[in-house]
Amino acid sequence: MSTMKFCCECNNILYPKEDRVNKVLLYACRNCDHQEVSDSNCVYRNVVDHAAGELTQVLFDDVASDPTLPRTKSVRCAACGHGEAVFFQATARGEEGMTLFFVCCNPSCGHRWRDWNESMMMRFFSSLLQERRKLFVFVCLRRVYYAL
Secondary structure, three states, rough: OOOOOOOOOOEEEEEEEEEEOOEEEEEEEOOOOOOEEOOOOOOOOOOOOOOHHHOOOOOOOHHHHOOOOEEEEOOOOOOOOOOEEEEEEEEEEOOOEEEEEEEOOOEEEEEEEEEOOHHHHHHHHHHHHHHHHHHHHHHHHHHHHOOO
16 A cells, blocks of 8 residues: 555545445545545554664753753762753653653763662652742742832
């Protein structure tokens, strides 16, 4: 089956059409009313390659400059010592659970690592929560200040 069929009279696209009386699939031209019987009953075929998931890994090169990803200053890069990293969760190859990935924000480094230690992950999220609370208190104080 070819992906697209064209009219032999006017070279426009032939669209699938059902002939309900004869119970047959036709390809019909919407321009000149030319019709031809389909050689197959398949109109569309979607092939899912399960091994493609391994090839569609996150590209870490541009992750550090992505403004939509959250950043943290509570971890240090083991390669360069930079104090800021981008983080996100994804499934690691061959695992069922989610893994926390970090990418160093230093443009000359770009080191990436994942957090396997559960206690370290809990410390990270608690420090992240503290950063958020500080920001929230700061914003609230600024609003009170402006309200006075």
